[in-house]
Amino acid sequence: MLRGSWARVNLSLSQCLPGATLCRSVGGGGWGVPFVRAIGRWTMTALVINSIIGGGIFGLPAEVTRLVGRASPISMVAAGLVTAAIAACFAEVASQFSEPGGAYLYARTAFGRFAGMQAGWFSLLSACAGGAANASLFILYLAAFFPLVGHGIHRVLLLIVLIGIPTFANYVGVRSGARLTNVLTVTKLTPLAVLILLGVARFGRHFELIQVNDVTRPGWGAWLSALLLLTFAYGGFEYPLIPTGEVKDTRRTIPFALLTGLLGCVIIYTLLQFVTVATVGAIPTNRPLADAASVLLGGGGDIFVSVAVMISTYGWLCGSILNIPRLACSLAAQGDAPAFFGKLHLRFSTPAAAIVLFAGFIWLLAVTGAYLWISALGAGALLIVYIGTCAALIRLRARKPQPNALRIPLGRGLALFAIITCLAAFTRLHARQALLIGVTALIATLNWWWAKRREAKKQR
Numbered sequence: 001m002l003r004g005s006w007a008r009v010n011l012s013l014s015q016c017l018p019g020a021t022l023c024r025s026v027g028g029g030g031w032g033v034p035f036v037r038a039i040g041r042w043t044m045t046a047l048v049i050n051s052i053i054g055g056g057i058f059g060l061p062a063e064v065t066r067l068v069g070r071a072s073p074i075s076m077v078a079a080g081l082v083t084a085a086i087a088a089c090f091a092e093v094a095s096q097f098s099e100p101g102g103a104y105l106y107a108r109t110a111f112g113r114f115a116g117m118q119a120g121w122f123s124l125l126s127a128c129a130g131g132a133a134n135a136s137l138f139i140l141y142l143a144a145f146f147p148l149v150g151h152g153i154h155r156v157l158l159l160i161v162l163i164g165i166p167t168f169a170n171y172v173g174v175r176s177g178a179r180l181t182n183v184l185t186v187t188k189l190t191p192l193a194v195l196i197l198l199g200v201a202r203f204g205r206h207f208e209l210i211q212v213n214d215v216t217r218p219g220w221g222a223w224l225s226a227l228l229l230l231t232f233a234y235g236g237f238e239y240p241l242i243p244t245g246e247v248k249d250t251r252r253t254i255p256f257a258l259l260t261g262l263l264g265c266v267i268i269y270t271l272l273q274f275v276t277v278a279t280v281g282a283i284p285t286n287r288p289l290a291d292a293a294s295v296l297l298g299g300g301g302d303i304f305v306s307v308a309v310m311i312s313t314y315g316w317l318c319g320s321i322l323n324i325p326r327l328a329c330s331l332a333a334q335g336d337a338p339a340f341f342g343k344l345h346l347r348f349s350t351p352a353a354a355i356v357l358f359a360g361f362i363w364l365l366a367v368t369g370a371y372l373w374i375s376a377l378g379a380g381a382l383l384i385v386y387i388g389t390c391a392a393l394i395r396l397r398a399r400k401p402q403p404n405a406l407r408i409p410l411g412r413g414l415a416l417f418a419i420i421t422c423l424a425a426f427t428r429l430h431a432r433q434a435l436l437i438g439v440t441a442l443i444a445t446l447n448w449w450w451a452k453r454r455e456a457k458k459q460r
Contacts, residue, residue, distance in 0.1 A: 041253045047240040048261030053189070054130065054316035056233035057269055058309045059137045059371055061276040062288035063229060067222040071214045073273045075223065079230035080266030085418045087237055087262050088408045089390045091255035094241050095406035096396065101330050102241045103385045110392035110399075113336060114448045119388045120331050121444035122381045124324060125437075126235065128358060129378030131320035132365035133232070134313040135162055136374060140286055141306045141313075159366050166318040167359040191308035192268060195289060198296040199275030221428070228425045229372070231386075232379035233269065237262055238389075251406050320362065325354035336451050377433045381440070383422040390415040390422075 065072045093106045101108075103123055108116025139158060143150030149158050237258055272289070279292040290309070293301030329351050331337035341354045365374055393415045408414065429437065 040248050041256045044253050044257035045261045048237050048257050049264055051236035051239045052265045058289050060229050060233050061273055062285045064226050067226045068218045071210055073270050075226045076270040076273045079227055082421050083234040085414045086386045087258045089393045089415050091258045092406050092408045093389055093393050094254045095251045103389050106392045107388040110395040117336050117448045118444045119385055121440055122384045125440045126378045126381035127320050127324045128361050129374050131317050131362040133371055133374040134316045135366040136371040138310050138313045141309045159363055163359055163363045166321045191305050195275055196271045203278035224425050225428045228379050228428045232375045235382045255406055321359050324358040325351045328354045380429045380437050383426050387419050387422050390418045
C-alpha cells in the first residue's frame with residue numbers, strides 16, 4: 001500500500017488545528033492544505049507494485065489451479081490484460097485531476113455526488129476486505145506452526161492483537177504507523193524472487209506446452225471465477241492515485257507508473273503460477289507457495305516462505321489501517337461524510353475515530369469470513385469501483401472532448417470491454433457476498449441522502 005505517500009499526506013493534514021475537521025477551502029469543498037509534489041515516476045511505480053503485491057499471490061495460486069488446472073498461468077496473463085485495460089482507463093481519467101480522492105473523485109466529477117459516494121464506499125469496502133483477507137492469511141500460515149491459533153476463541157483473540165497493534169500505532173501518530181508499515185514490507189519481494197529463480201532453473205527445461213483442451217476443459221464458469229479472484233490479486237493499483245495532489249506531472253507519471261508496475265506484477269504472478277503448478281501440481285493446499293518452497297529448498301523452505309508471507313501480509317494490513325481512514329477523510333473534506341470521519345485527535349492530530357471504526361470493521365470481516373470468501377468480496381467491491389472509473393472515462397470524453405490530458409488509443413472501446421468483463425465476473429459472487437455488496441450500496445445511498453439534506457439546510 002502507499003505507506004510513505006500517505007505519511008506525507010497526513011503530515012500535511014496534521015497542520016490543521018487540533019480538534020478541527022480536515023482542512024477545507026472556504027467554500028467547503030476541496031482540500032485547503034497545499035500538497036508538495038514529491039512523487040516522481042519511479043517512486044510512483046514502486047508504490048503501484050507495492051500496492052498490488054500483498055497476500056493475494058500467497059493464497060490464491062492453489063485455488064486458481066483448482067479452477068482452471070494446467071492453464072492457470074494463462075489465467076494470470078488474461079487477468080493481467082483485463083486489469084491493464086482497466087488501469088489504462090484509470091491513467092486517462094487520473095491525468096485530468098490534480099486533487100486527491102482517486103476513484104471517488106472521478107465518479108463524483110463525472111456523474112455527481114451520488115455516484116461518487118458509491119465509489120468512495122466501495123473503495124472503503126475493498127480496502128477493508130483486503131486488510132481482513134491478509135489478517136486471515138497471516139493466521140492461516142501461523143497455524144502451521146501453532147495449530148491452536150487457527151480456530152475458535154484463540155483465533156478471535158489473536159486477530160484483536162494483530163489488528164490492534166497497527167491501530168494503536170496509527171492512532172497515536174502517522175509517523176509511528178508509517179515506520180511500522182515500512183519495516184514489515186522490506187522482505188516482501190525476496191521470497192518470490194527466490195522461488196521464481198529456483199523454479200525456473202529446475203523446471204524450465206521440462207516445460208510442457210499448454211494444450212487447447214487444457215484451456216477449454218474448465219468451462220466459462222471456472223474461468224470467470226478465476227478472473228474474480230485474480231481481480232483481487234491484481235487489485236490495489238488504484239490506491240496510489242488517491243494522493244494525486246503529491247504527484248509530479250500527473251499526465252506522464254501516472255500512466256507510466258500504472259502500466260510499468262502492472263507489467264512487472266503480471267510477469268511475477270505468471271512465473272510464480274508456473275512454478276507452483278510445476279512443483280505441487282493441482283493438489284489442493286492452503287499454503288501453495290510454502291509447499292512449493294519445501295520442494296525447491298528442502299525442509300526449511302516452507303518455514304522461509306511462511307515467515308515471509310506473515311511479514312508481507314501483516315505489512316499490507318498495517319498499510320490498510322493507515323490508508324483507509326484517509327480515504328474516509330477525503331469524503332469528509334468534500335462534505336460527503338459526517339465530520340467525525342475527518343476530525344483530528346486533540347493530542348495526536350490523527351483521524352482517530354475513523355481509524356478505530358475501520359479497524360473494527362476489518363476485524364469483523366476477518367472473524368466472520370474465510371480467506372477466499374473475503375477475497376471474492378473484496379474483488380466484487382473492486383469491480384464496482386473499476387466500472388465507475390471506466391464509465392467516467394466515457395462521460396468525461398463527451399463533456400471535455402479536448403482536455404489537456406492523456407488520451408489512450410481506443411479509450412471508449414477499452415472502457416466498454418472492461419465494463420462488460422467486470423460485470424461478467426461480478427456474476428460469480430455468492431449470495432452472502434452479494435448481500436454485503438448491497439448493504440454497502442445502501443449505506444452509501446443513506447450517506448448521500450444525509451449529505452444532500454445537510455447541504456439543502458445550509459442553503460436556506
